[in-house]
Amino acid sequence: MSDSKSQARKLGELMCTVTEQILWQPAAGWVQQRASGSTLVCRVGSGQATYHRFEPQYQQHQITYGLRMIQAKHQADTASGWLSSREILKRGYFDGELSALNLLAHTCCHEFAHLLQHSAGQRYRGSVHNRHFYNILDELHESGSAKTTREALANRASEYQVPLSSVPFQLPDPALQPSPWQVDDTVVFDSGAREFHGEIIRVNRKTCTVDGTGQFRGRRYRVPISMLRRAH
Structure with missing residues:
Protein backbone atom coordinates (compact mmCIF):
# COMPACT_ATOMS: atom_id res chain seq x y z
CA MET A 1 0.00 0.00 0.00
CA TYR A 160 0.22 8.67 15.92
CA GLN A 161 2.40 10.96 13.77
CA VAL A 162 -0.07 10.97 10.88
CA PRO A 163 0.15 14.20 8.81
CA LEU A 164 -3.06 16.26 9.10
CA SER A 165 -2.71 19.90 8.14
CA SER A 166 -4.70 22.66 9.82
CA VAL A 167 -3.39 25.27 7.36
CA PRO A 168 -6.37 26.91 5.57
CA PHE A 169 -6.59 26.77 1.78
CA GLN A 170 -8.70 28.54 -0.81
CA LEU A 171 -10.74 26.68 -3.40
CA PRO A 172 -9.75 27.33 -7.01
CA ASP A 173 -12.12 29.36 -9.16
CA PRO A 174 -13.97 26.72 -11.22
CA ALA A 175 -14.34 29.21 -14.08
CA LEU A 176 -10.56 29.28 -14.47
CA GLN A 177 -10.00 25.53 -14.35
CA PRO A 178 -10.10 23.45 -17.54
CA SER A 179 -12.38 20.46 -17.19
CA PRO A 180 -10.61 17.09 -17.11
CA TRP A 181 -13.67 15.50 -18.75
CA GLN A 182 -15.06 15.39 -22.27
CA VAL A 183 -18.31 14.22 -23.84
CA ASP A 184 -18.29 10.43 -24.43
CA ASP A 185 -15.86 9.72 -21.57
CA THR A 186 -16.89 6.61 -19.63
CA VAL A 187 -16.94 7.23 -15.89
CA VAL A 188 -17.69 5.71 -12.51
CA PHE A 189 -18.97 7.43 -9.37
CA ASP A 190 -20.18 6.37 -5.95
CA SER A 191 -23.54 7.10 -4.34
CA GLY A 192 -23.99 5.66 -0.88
CA ALA A 193 -22.81 2.08 -0.97
CA ARG A 194 -23.34 1.69 -4.74
CA GLU A 195 -21.03 2.29 -7.68
CA PHE A 196 -22.66 3.75 -10.80
CA HIS A 197 -21.35 3.54 -14.37
CA GLY A 198 -22.12 5.88 -17.21
CA GLU A 199 -21.06 8.01 -20.15
CA ILE A 200 -20.72 11.80 -20.09
CA ILE A 201 -23.14 13.58 -22.40
CA ARG A 202 -22.58 17.17 -21.16
CA VAL A 203 -19.73 18.93 -19.37
CA ASN A 204 -20.77 21.85 -17.18
CA ARG A 205 -18.70 24.24 -15.06
CA LYS A 206 -18.97 22.26 -11.81
CA THR A 207 -20.78 19.08 -12.85
CA CYS A 208 -21.12 16.58 -15.66
CA THR A 209 -24.35 15.09 -16.96
CA VAL A 210 -23.96 11.32 -17.14
CA ASP A 211 -26.15 8.77 -18.91
CA GLY A 212 -26.15 5.42 -17.14
CA THR A 213 -24.71 2.41 -18.92
CA GLY A 214 -25.12 -1.33 -18.36
CA GLN A 215 -27.54 -2.01 -15.51
CA PHE A 216 -27.95 1.75 -15.08
CA ARG A 217 -29.08 2.36 -18.67
CA GLY A 218 -32.08 4.65 -18.85
CA ARG A 219 -30.96 6.75 -15.87
CA ARG A 220 -29.37 10.18 -16.04
CA TYR A 221 -27.30 11.83 -13.34
CA ARG A 222 -25.79 15.23 -12.67
CA VAL A 223 -22.53 14.58 -10.85
CA PRO A 224 -19.96 16.95 -9.25
CA ILE A 225 -16.75 16.77 -11.26
CA SER A 226 -14.69 15.79 -8.20
CA MET A 227 -16.84 12.67 -7.68
CA LEU A 228 -16.08 11.22 -11.10
CA ARG A 229 -13.32 8.75 -11.90
CA ARG A 230 -12.43 6.97 -15.09
CA ALA A 231 -13.91 3.56 -15.80
CA HIS A 232 -11.28 0.86 -16.24
Whole structure:
Protein backbone atom coordinates (compact mmCIF):
# COMPACT_ATOMS: atom_id res chain seq x y z
CA MET A 1 0.00 0.00 0.00
CA SER A 2 1.39 3.44 -0.92
CA ASP A 3 2.41 5.83 1.84
CA SER A 4 -0.45 8.16 0.90
CA LYS A 5 -3.04 5.38 1.13
CA SER A 6 -1.55 4.08 4.35
CA GLN A 7 -1.74 7.52 5.95
CA ALA A 8 -5.29 8.06 4.67
CA ARG A 9 -6.37 4.69 6.09
CA LYS A 10 -4.86 5.56 9.45
CA LEU A 11 -6.69 8.89 9.41
CA GLY A 12 -9.91 7.04 8.59
CA GLU A 13 -9.36 4.76 11.58
CA LEU A 14 -8.80 7.82 13.78
CA MET A 15 -12.00 9.38 12.42
CA CYS A 16 -13.82 6.19 13.42
CA THR A 17 -12.37 6.34 16.93
CA VAL A 18 -13.24 10.01 17.34
CA THR A 19 -16.78 9.46 16.04
CA GLU A 20 -17.36 6.62 18.49
CA GLN A 21 -15.77 8.29 21.52
CA ILE A 22 -16.61 11.98 21.08
CA LEU A 23 -19.92 11.93 19.21
CA TRP A 24 -21.53 8.53 19.84
CA GLN A 25 -20.87 8.01 23.55
CA PRO A 26 -22.74 11.14 24.76
CA ALA A 27 -25.66 10.46 22.39
CA ALA A 28 -25.92 6.66 22.72
CA GLY A 29 -28.47 6.75 25.54
CA TRP A 30 -30.77 9.09 23.60
CA VAL A 31 -30.49 6.94 20.46
CA GLN A 32 -31.12 3.73 22.39
CA GLN A 33 -34.27 5.18 23.96
CA ARG A 34 -35.70 5.39 20.45
CA ALA A 35 -34.40 2.02 19.26
CA SER A 36 -33.42 -0.32 22.06
CA GLY A 37 -30.09 -2.04 21.63
CA SER A 38 -28.83 0.35 18.94
CA THR A 39 -25.11 0.18 18.25
CA LEU A 40 -22.66 2.00 16.01
CA VAL A 41 -19.96 0.48 13.81
CA CYS A 42 -17.55 2.75 11.92
CA ARG A 43 -15.32 1.53 9.11
CA VAL A 44 -12.95 2.78 6.42
CA GLY A 45 -14.06 2.00 2.87
CA SER A 46 -11.74 1.63 -0.11
CA GLY A 47 -13.48 4.12 -2.45
CA GLN A 48 -14.92 7.64 -2.24
CA ALA A 49 -18.26 6.58 -0.79
CA THR A 50 -18.85 8.12 2.64
CA TYR A 51 -22.23 7.54 4.24
CA HIS A 52 -24.41 6.52 7.18
CA ARG A 53 -26.91 3.69 6.98
CA PHE A 54 -29.01 1.75 9.47
CA GLU A 55 -29.46 -2.02 9.51
CA PRO A 56 -32.82 -2.59 11.26
CA GLN A 57 -32.30 -6.34 11.48
CA TYR A 58 -29.36 -5.77 13.83
CA GLN A 59 -30.37 -2.33 15.19
CA GLN A 60 -26.98 -1.23 13.95
CA HIS A 61 -25.90 2.17 12.66
CA GLN A 62 -23.00 2.03 10.23
CA ILE A 63 -20.77 4.94 9.19
CA THR A 64 -18.29 4.46 6.36
CA TYR A 65 -15.46 6.91 5.64
CA GLY A 66 -14.10 6.46 2.12
CA LEU A 67 -10.34 6.26 1.65
CA ARG A 68 -10.43 8.34 -1.54
CA MET A 69 -12.61 10.93 0.18
CA ILE A 70 -9.97 11.33 2.89
CA GLN A 71 -7.25 11.76 0.27
CA ALA A 72 -9.34 14.23 -1.74
CA LYS A 73 -9.92 16.56 1.22
CA HIS A 74 -6.23 17.25 1.70
CA GLN A 75 -5.92 19.79 -1.12
CA ALA A 76 -8.00 22.53 -2.63
CA ASP A 77 -8.43 21.27 -6.19
CA THR A 78 -9.87 17.90 -5.10
CA ALA A 79 -11.80 19.20 -2.09
CA SER A 80 -13.87 21.67 -4.09
CA GLY A 81 -16.66 19.34 -5.21
CA TRP A 82 -17.54 17.93 -1.80
CA LEU A 83 -20.66 19.01 0.07
CA SER A 84 -18.63 19.36 3.27
CA SER A 85 -16.58 22.14 1.64
CA ARG A 86 -19.71 24.05 0.67
CA GLU A 87 -21.20 23.59 4.14
CA ILE A 88 -18.12 25.00 5.89
CA LEU A 89 -18.04 27.99 3.56
CA LYS A 90 -21.76 28.76 3.41
CA ARG A 91 -22.71 28.01 7.01
CA GLY A 92 -19.57 29.37 8.63
CA TYR A 93 -18.53 26.16 10.37
CA PHE A 94 -15.01 26.40 11.85
CA ASP A 95 -15.08 30.13 11.02
CA GLY A 96 -15.55 29.27 7.36
CA GLU A 97 -11.98 27.99 7.02
CA LEU A 98 -11.18 25.03 4.78
CA SER A 99 -8.29 22.78 5.75
CA ALA A 100 -7.73 19.04 5.76
CA LEU A 101 -8.33 18.96 9.52
CA ASN A 102 -11.52 21.02 9.34
CA LEU A 103 -12.92 19.04 6.42
CA LEU A 104 -12.32 15.64 8.01
CA ALA A 105 -13.59 16.71 11.44
CA HIS A 106 -16.68 18.18 9.79
CA THR A 107 -17.18 14.94 7.82
CA CYS A 108 -17.40 13.08 11.15
CA CYS A 109 -20.07 15.54 12.30
CA HIS A 110 -21.93 15.41 8.98
CA GLU A 111 -22.28 11.63 9.01
CA PHE A 112 -23.13 11.57 12.70
CA ALA A 113 -25.84 14.17 12.06
CA HIS A 114 -27.39 11.66 9.63
CA LEU A 115 -27.39 9.09 12.45
CA LEU A 116 -29.22 11.50 14.77
CA GLN A 117 -31.56 12.52 11.95
CA HIS A 118 -32.48 8.89 11.33
CA SER A 119 -33.00 8.24 15.04
CA ALA A 120 -35.33 11.23 15.24
CA GLY A 121 -37.39 9.91 12.32
CA GLN A 122 -36.55 12.95 10.19
CA ARG A 123 -34.79 11.28 7.26
CA TYR A 124 -37.12 10.69 4.33
CA ARG A 125 -36.74 9.17 0.90
CA GLY A 126 -35.73 11.96 -1.46
CA SER A 127 -35.25 14.38 1.46
CA VAL A 128 -31.96 13.60 3.17
CA HIS A 129 -30.19 16.96 3.49
CA ASN A 130 -33.35 18.66 4.70
CA ARG A 131 -33.94 21.38 7.32
CA HIS A 132 -34.08 18.77 10.10
CA PHE A 133 -30.63 17.54 9.11
CA TYR A 134 -29.15 21.04 9.10
CA ASN A 135 -30.77 21.88 12.45
CA ILE A 136 -28.90 18.89 13.90
CA LEU A 137 -25.63 19.73 12.14
CA ASP A 138 -25.85 23.37 13.24
CA GLU A 139 -26.38 22.22 16.82
CA LEU A 140 -23.31 19.96 16.71
CA HIS A 141 -21.25 23.01 15.77
CA GLU A 142 -22.96 25.51 18.07
CA SER A 143 -22.80 23.21 21.11
CA GLY A 144 -19.04 22.76 20.82
CA SER A 145 -19.25 19.09 19.84
CA ALA A 146 -17.70 19.80 16.44
CA LYS A 147 -14.85 21.76 18.04
CA THR A 148 -14.20 18.89 20.46
CA THR A 149 -14.24 16.47 17.52
CA ARG A 150 -11.74 18.64 15.66
CA GLU A 151 -9.42 18.86 18.65
CA ALA A 152 -9.61 15.12 19.32
CA LEU A 153 -8.83 14.29 15.68
CA ALA A 154 -5.88 16.71 15.65
CA ASN A 155 -4.52 15.30 18.91
CA ARG A 156 -4.77 11.69 17.79
CA ALA A 157 -3.17 12.42 14.43
CA SER A 158 -0.29 14.11 16.24
CA GLU A 159 0.00 11.23 18.72
CA TYR A 160 0.22 8.67 15.92
CA GLN A 161 2.40 10.96 13.77
CA VAL A 162 -0.07 10.97 10.88
CA PRO A 163 0.15 14.20 8.81
CA LEU A 164 -3.06 16.26 9.10
CA SER A 165 -2.71 19.90 8.14
CA SER A 166 -4.70 22.66 9.82
CA VAL A 167 -3.39 25.27 7.36
CA PRO A 168 -6.37 26.91 5.57
CA PHE A 169 -6.59 26.77 1.78
CA GLN A 170 -8.70 28.54 -0.81
CA LEU A 171 -10.74 26.68 -3.40
CA PRO A 172 -9.75 27.33 -7.01
CA ASP A 173 -12.12 29.36 -9.16
CA PRO A 174 -13.97 26.72 -11.22
CA ALA A 175 -14.34 29.21 -14.08
CA LEU A 176 -10.56 29.28 -14.47
CA GLN A 177 -10.00 25.53 -14.35
CA PRO A 178 -10.10 23.45 -17.54
CA SER A 179 -12.38 20.46 -17.19
CA PRO A 180 -10.61 17.09 -17.11
CA TRP A 181 -13.67 15.50 -18.75
CA GLN A 182 -15.06 15.39 -22.27
CA VAL A 183 -18.31 14.22 -23.84
CA ASP A 184 -18.29 10.43 -24.43
CA ASP A 185 -15.86 9.72 -21.57
CA THR A 186 -16.89 6.61 -19.63
CA VAL A 187 -16.94 7.23 -15.89
CA VAL A 188 -17.69 5.71 -12.51
CA PHE A 189 -18.97 7.43 -9.37
CA ASP A 190 -20.18 6.37 -5.95
CA SER A 191 -23.54 7.10 -4.34
CA GLY A 192 -23.99 5.66 -0.88
CA ALA A 193 -22.81 2.08 -0.97
CA ARG A 194 -23.34 1.69 -4.74
CA GLU A 195 -21.03 2.29 -7.68
CA PHE A 196 -22.66 3.75 -10.80
CA HIS A 197 -21.35 3.54 -14.37
CA GLY A 198 -22.12 5.88 -17.21
CA GLU A 199 -21.06 8.01 -20.15
CA ILE A 200 -20.72 11.80 -20.09
CA ILE A 201 -23.14 13.58 -22.40
CA ARG A 202 -22.58 17.17 -21.16
CA VAL A 203 -19.73 18.93 -19.37
CA ASN A 204 -20.77 21.85 -17.18
CA ARG A 205 -18.70 24.24 -15.06
CA LYS A 206 -18.97 22.26 -11.81
CA THR A 207 -20.78 19.08 -12.85
CA CYS A 208 -21.12 16.58 -15.66
CA THR A 209 -24.35 15.09 -16.96
CA VAL A 210 -23.96 11.32 -17.14
CA ASP A 211 -26.15 8.77 -18.91
CA GLY A 212 -26.15 5.42 -17.14
CA THR A 213 -24.71 2.41 -18.92
CA GLY A 214 -25.12 -1.33 -18.36
CA GLN A 215 -27.54 -2.01 -15.51
CA PHE A 216 -27.95 1.75 -15.08
CA ARG A 217 -29.08 2.36 -18.67
CA GLY A 218 -32.08 4.65 -18.85
CA ARG A 219 -30.96 6.75 -15.87
CA ARG A 220 -29.37 10.18 -16.04
CA TYR A 221 -27.30 11.83 -13.34
CA ARG A 222 -25.79 15.23 -12.67
CA VAL A 223 -22.53 14.58 -10.85
CA PRO A 224 -19.96 16.95 -9.25
CA ILE A 225 -16.75 16.77 -11.26
CA SER A 226 -14.69 15.79 -8.20
CA MET A 227 -16.84 12.67 -7.68
CA LEU A 228 -16.08 11.22 -11.10
CA ARG A 229 -13.32 8.75 -11.90
CA ARG A 230 -12.43 6.97 -15.09
CA ALA A 231 -13.91 3.56 -15.80
CA HIS A 232 -11.28 0.86 -16.24
